[in-house]
Each structure stands twice: as C-alpha cells, then as structure tokens.
Amino acid sequence: MMKAFAVAKWEYLEKIKSKAFLISLFLTPTIMVAVSVLPTLLATRADTESKVIGVIDQSGELVQPLSKAIEEKYKLPNGQPNYILRTIAAGSSGDLAVGKVQADSLVITDVIEGYIVIGKSIATDTLVEYRSQNIGDFKVQERFTSTIRDIVVDKKLRSRGFDPTIVKDLTAQIEMKTIKLSKTGKEEESGFEQVFLSAYGFMMMMFFLVVTSGQLLVRSMLEEKSNRVVEVLMSSCSANDLMAGKIMGLSLLGLTQMAFWVVIGVAISIKFAVTLISLPSALLMLAYFILGYLLYAAIFVAAGSPVSTEQEAQQMNGYLMIILVVPIIFAMSVIQNPNSTLAKVLSFIPLLTPSMMAIRIPIQMPGTLEIVGSLAMVAVSALAAIWIAGKIFRTTILMYGKRPNLRDLLTLIRAH
Amino acid sequence: MLTVSHLRKQYSTVLAVDDVSLAVNRGAILGLLGPNGAGKTTTIRMILNIIQPDAGSITFDGKPFEEQTRNLIGYLPEERGLYRKNKLLNAILYFASLKGIERAEAKRRAYDWLKRFDLLTYYERKLEELSKGNQQKVQFIISILHDPQLVILDEPFSGLDPLNQILLKDILMELKQRGKAIIFSTHQMDQAEKLCDAICLINKGRVVLEGGITEVKSRYGKNTVHLEYEGDGNFLPTHPAVKTAHIYENFAELILNSHSKPHEVLRDLSQRLDIRKFETLQPSLNAIFLDLVGGEKKLTEAMEPVK
DSSP states (O other): OHHHHHHHHHHHHHHHTSHHHHHHHHHHHHHHHHHHHHHHHHHHSOOSSOEEEEEEESSSSSHHHHHHHHHHHOBOTTSSBSEEEEEOOOOTTOOHHHHHHHHHHHHHTTSSSEEEEEOSOTTTOOOOEEEESOOOOHHHHHHHHHHHHHHHHHHHHHHTTOOHHHHHHHTOOOOOOOEEEOTTOOEEEOOHHHHHHHHHHHHHHHHHHHHHHHHHHHHHHHHHHHTTHHHHHHHHSOHHHHHHHHHHHHHHHHHHHHHHHHHHHHHHHHHTTOOOOOHHHHHHHHHHHHHHHHHHHHHHHHHHTTOOSHHHHHHHHHHHHHHHHHHHHHHHHHHHOTTSHHHHHHHTSTTTHHHHHHHHHHHSOOOHHHHHHHHHHHHHHHHHHHHHHHHHHHHHTTOOSSOOOHHHHHHHHHOO | OEEEEEEEEEETTEEEEEEEEEEEOTTEEEEEEOOTTSSHHHHHHHHTTSSOOSEEEEEETTEEOOGGGGGGEEEEOSSOOOOSSSBHHHHHHHHHHHTTOOHHHHHHHHHHHHHHTTOGGGTTSBGGGSOHHHHHHHHHHHHHTTOOSEEEEESTTTTOOHHHHHHHHHHHHHHHHTTOEEEEEESOHHHHHHHOSEEEEEETTEEEEEEEHHHHHHHHTTOEEEEEEESOOTTGGGOTTEEEEEEETTEEEEEEOTTOOHHHHHHHHHHHSEEEEEEEEOOOHHHHHIIIIISOOOHHHHTOOOO
16 A cells, blocks of 8 residues: 555645646636636727718608717716717618618628618518628617617607606516525525636636546556556555556645635635635535546546556546546526526436536535435445446556557456 | 476466576676566566465575565566655655665665765656656666665666666676575666676476576577678578578678588588688677577577587
8 A cells, every 4th residue: 555655645735846837726617717717807908099980861850860869878987978879871762672682782882881781661571680790889779779679669658648657657667686595595695607607617616626637547547458468566565556646646746736726716716705605515525526526536537547648648637538528518508597407416416416406506405315325326326436446457558559448358358 | 596397387277487497606696587577587486476476486595585585686577666656765765664674774875875976966756757767777776775685676777878787797796796586687788798697597387497507608609700791691591501591781690500510511611702801709698589489490509519
C-alpha cells in the first residue's frame, strides 16, 4: 500500500506542475464566464452612434408617432437620440417595389442601417418587415416591434372610443418575486437566474473537472506505455498498487482543482453578496463529487490502459465525452422539475448521479432516503468500477498494437 | 538465487515460452540469449511477476514470489523505460521510492551513481534532453539504485560508446563480486562470451542450449577453423568436409563435419585458395548461435561429439 501512495504522490505532483493542468485550472473558468456572460454583455451594450432607420409607411399613419416615440424613448449615453427615422416614399405612384429598390440601395451603400416596411392598413396588417444588412441586432427588432405595437394598440383603442390610459391600468403587468424556502423554513430571496446559474454551474464544474483530469490521465498512461516505463513500474509494484495510486493521484488532482474554483466562487459570491449554496448542501455535494470522481477515474483507467497510440487516445476521449455530455442534455428538464420522476430516476444512474444531484441540491434538497440511497449506489458502483478496471488494467497495460475489443474485455473481467 | 523450472506461457495461438528452466546463482552472470521473438522478454516478464506463467515455478532462494521480492530485483528493459518530460533526479527518486528506498538515502546513492556516470551536470534536466547513451545510463542507475540481489538487464550496452561500455562492464563485474545474481539478455554474442559465466540459449520458446560457457564450447570441441585467405571462398559452404561456414571478407569461420580431419582440409583448401592463416579452435558463441538458430539444426546433431 505504501507503493500506491508513492505512485499517487508522483502522479499528483508531476501533473499539478504540468502546463496542461495549469491551463485548465485558469482557462476553464475563464471560458465558462466568457461563453455565458460575454455575449449578453456585448449584445446589451449601448450604441455609441445614432443609427438611421428608414421607414416606408404605406398606411401613412405611423411614421409621425413612431419617430416621436422612438426618439424620446431611446437615447444614446450622450443624450442624442439612438435612432433617427427617415421617411422613404413608396415610389411616385405608390408602388412598393420601386420604393424597396430605392431603399435597398440606401442600405447597401450604408446610408441607412436598415428600413421598416409598414403595411397599408394598421387595422388589418400585423406584419412589419425589417430589411437590413445586419439582422442580428435584436435591440432594433425588439424596440421597434414593441413601440409599433404600442402605437397601433393605442390607435385602435381610440378609434373604438376607449381611453388608452384606463386600458393600460386594467392590463397592468404582474411581476413575480421568488423566495426560496429551505427545509428549516428560512427565507432567501433567490432569483430564478441565480438558482439556475448555480445549479448549472456546479454541473459544468463537475464536467470540466472530469474532462481535464481524465484526459491528463489517459495521456500520461499512453506516455508510460509508449516509453515502456510501465514495465519498470510493474517490476517495482503490483498492478493494483499502480492503479490505486493513479486513481488516488487523479482524485486528489480533481479535488485541488475544485478547491481552487470554490475559493474563487466564494470570493465572487462574497463580493456580490449572494449566497449560492449553504454549507450542509456544499458538504453533501462534495460527497457526491468524490464518489462520482472515483467512479469516473476508474472508468478512465480502464479505458486508457488498452490505448497505445495518440489516435486511439483521441477516440477514447471522444467516447468518454459522450458519457459526460449526457447529464447536460437532461439538465434543463431537471432544473425545471427537480422532483419529477425523471429527475429521480436519473439520480439513481451512477454515472449521472453526481451531476443530477449537483443540479437538484441547490434548487430543492431531495429526501433523506433518496440521498442515502443514491450515495450508496454511487459508492458501490465506484468500488465495482475500480475492481473491473483493475482486471482490465492488469492485462491490457502491457498490450501493444492490438486494441482489445469488447468481447476480449468481457473475457478478461470474467477470468482470474 | 533464482530458479526457474518448466515455465510455460501461451498467448492465444502462440506458444511463447515452452518448458523453460534456468537458474542463476549469486555472484554469477547468466546470459539469456536467443533471436528476436524467441521468448526472452516473456520469460523475463514472468520472472518479474508482470505476467503469470501458465505452468511452471519461479523461486527466489527457494521461496515463491511475494510482494517483498520486487524490492530485491532490478530491471533494465530493452527499450528505454523513462519518463521523457520529467527531470532526471525526480524520475530516479520516484523509481527508488517504489523500491522502498528512503528519499534521503536514495538522493545520496543517486548522487554517487550520477557522479560515476559523469551525469551530475544533467540532474535538473528533462530526460528527453539527454542523448540516447546518457538515457541508457540513467536507466541503468534506476535498475540498480536499490542495490538489488537479482539484476535483470536487457541489452544494457545498446547506445553506449566504447568508453561507457567499459565502465558498465566494470560495474557489472563489481556487482558480480559483491554476490549479486545477474541475468544478461542480449543478441550480442561476443559480449555474452566475454561477460557470462553460463548461458541459456532460447529459440522459439524452448531452451536449445545451456550450461557454463567453457563447458558449452568444449561440448562443440575443436572442430572450428578460422581461415584467412585470398581468393574466391564462395565454394566453402558446399565443401564436403564443412558443416557450416560463415564467410566474411577474406575471412571464414568453418565448423567441420565430425569425421573431417583439419590437416586434410588444410591440404585440400591450400590448393584452391591462398591461405594466410589456418587455426583450429573452439567455436565462438556467435558460431554456435548461428549454427543452432540460423541453420535450424536439431540439438542432438549440433552436439554430435568429435572423433
């Protein structure tokens, strides 16, 4: 057993110094933040220059109120109007096609950002067309449709003798404030976004953790194999010690990575004064993480030991990725209904348990029986996986060239 | 020290090792010889307990393999078994820790060995930055740092320049004098001949020849002729008195048929070639190897006594 610790120490210390690990340590959270937050930030950033938007108003009723409303409502940071409306005639004979040709050329020569085509009758035409080189600017679309709708509704109400202010009062929007109630009855003001982000965040953390360290493991086993280091290792310690050491080292590596991220997460949550998760929930999730991690590590060892070329390693990583992506597919549904039968069933599939519980615990704590049951389930399957991995490892770690197929592996597991 | 008896290992359809027996004593070097794919590595792996034999037994000082036995064995694999990306000293200390050596002690020994092999300046370097020969030296240090009782070396001289070959040979002799049992696996017959006390020649998984070097050679008797000549020696292999011939440029090593008489052969050859030197002697290990393995001769025929 001392030798297993020596292996674990080596695996841990040498990998923690590796560039790949350091990159994943810092890059992963950066990428996660970049992918989830940056696009929204960029998209909602205010414009810096006024945009000229053309209008072909076939009804003749909308241009005036629209340009007034838009210019009043949306201003640039420097106080200038965000949008300047420019009327484009629908051709001398009122021909729409001629007007469009003229307006299209204005768009193409960048004189105007884009233009809106409004139908002949505001009472019946509900379709408004926006033509531009850039239709990805959802602010323009959202702002113009809502403003046009307000004006049209206003006009329709007036034409039927209603007072728009009364109607507005009658159809007032209802807003909902969510309060998360814990088992002890404590209230926490917790928005949907917050719960969603923490649940999703915990699951993604697990995902990246397993992916990065798993790939490190498969790669290092490949190196040991192609350099025949494994023969020297096997002449010094038993296959079981070697494998146990590798799993321990890898798990320790994962915990280090997680601890690092958690510290960052805590720092952020203190700074923004939000509680993402309570301490008991965090400890419970840690238990799932460790057990789940052992399970995954055993699978990576079993999958990595028969690999003897870089290409096979890539392929193997691809397969393992599929297992890891599965929880992400179900995540949405589980977040919405953390106590649904689907969520409960998925929580008892060992490979999914840690991710599913990572989602469910921050949203709503599952029942004690379910927690104990699923913990036992993961623990047992982790042990079984380690046992099976041991059998595969012992034989295939010395195999070169020919990769065993599934039937070979099954015979291996049954043998001895 | 080590006794291997009736070892057998079958890989799906290939019988890699078939009834192999051998023994090494303390203070002796056994040459484990044989062509590529003969079953040497498989035998070694079974001794190291990396793979399990299908049949047969392996004992160390009469006791079967146990976990502690690993610490008594040092192994140098044929292909370099080193981490490429790691620093030299770290790698050495890691392997030492796997053999149960205390870190401080391992450091002291590593320092001594690195100094002796003139590698001290490299100890902070990554292994991949070292030359092939230097990597081989590091590999050797790893195999003996824990002062093993049984040292198994698979082609230890490969990649070493003549100077380092001498250094390695000296160290092997020291180990031998200090009572270590050494298995030396090679295809280099001249090296085996110089270093080994006994040999065990394996071909196609079976032992085809074994025994002390001098004994093995005398079994072949003085029916070998070293011939230096000028002229066309291409007829030599088909000469009626010659059993096998290894022809080099103006030199030939002939193994004569048991009934041939050297002086008659000399008389005959001197009429067809300009003979410069004619010497009868015991066959070299190389000739025996080629005779047994190359010609696919049966063991009994090869060991036919000379009249």
